[in-house]
Amino acid sequence: MILAGCDGDRTWRLQDYVARGGYAALRRIVAEKIPQDTIIGELKTSVLRGRGGAGFPTGLKWSFMPRSFPGDKYLACNSDEGEPGTFKDRDILRYNPHSVIEGMAIAAYAMGAARGYNYIHGEIFEVYQRFEEALAEARAAGLIGQNILGSDFSFELFAHHGYGAYICGEETALLESIEGKKGQPRFKPPFPASYGLYGKPTTINNTETFASVPFIMNMGGEAFLNLGKPNNGGMKLFSVSGHVNRPGNYEIPLGTPFSELLEMAGGMRGGRKLKAVIPGGSSAPVVPGSVMMDCTMDYDSISKAGSMLGSGAVIVMDETTCMVKALERLSYFYFEESCGQCTPCREGTGWLYRVVHRIENGLGRPDDLDLLNSVTANIMGRTICALGDAASMPVQSFVKHFGAEFEYHIENKKCLVPPEVQRAGS
């Protein structure tokens, strides 16, 4: 859907997007003056769930935007993709940026927003440049700006290049950053729908979420829903990385068996055995390979397996993986990226990293697993934003499912997976 037809040259150009049916939905909405409620109703029917990680129903989120607010209302697109394992949004912006622009323009029409910003992760400059080029094309063609397509609907859209901090992907930190402040999450409530950018009502959606909107408007909410399965409408991009033969982005219907996705990604590298999968970006709990093989790729099935579909970043690990080392890498990431505002996260992520680091380096203590569980319990639910939970859930799940490897490390001061086996898989 979003990446269909995007394997040719210059697929990001306006001309190419229009040839693929692009901007037909926006043209129809503006020409026929389709009521805002009809658009939001279509989205609700589609059961499009937010593609950034939380999976919140998009139509419902749009309906929270106050209709009669007298001043400016804003839209923000969260393209601050920075979690380990995620790399789908940058490909949407690279190969199909106009789908995001059209999706945002339709959203602005449906919610009466006058301005929008696409916040693009700071470490992907070429993607930011490409989006700027696409914006210039859309502006010149009268698809954004004042009196879009000759109508009385106006919507200004800008790209905002971030600075590379993971925490700016948290929606209120993102708003702070656009406002030119330090990118730190705000206390909630109030939520952005009532007090967002510059204190005005704001709706924030992920890149893939906005890019899905034109397709829903063209095919209808019911048809989109039927592409997936009940409560899990449509197609979804999955970024598959790790020990597979063909890592990359795969756009498949929600509800596709994990085993099929693994096959699309070329199967396990070197024909090795699947050990574990992180199915939804590094903050999602790890799932043993045997459990994962019985899952389908949708919000409900992955949740039943004790994890989260999240952003759809699927990290595949084979039998050569040392789970202690894998967790050490993840824990360092969260320790490094904590914004430091609240004590349980600032101090707790440091504790988690240091304890896992000493286990990995043969200095683990007999009560370290209890200590890890205790520290995570003292972080979870006690922080301003979800980063504290995101740092804790991998630790809890790694210890739960692969505790024997951690205990072996502590008792024998070495890894259960011999170094030569690890090297073979690296």
Ligand code: SF4
């Ligand atoms: Fe900052 Fe962590 Fe608190 Fe979030 S949970 S506000 S990242 S210190």
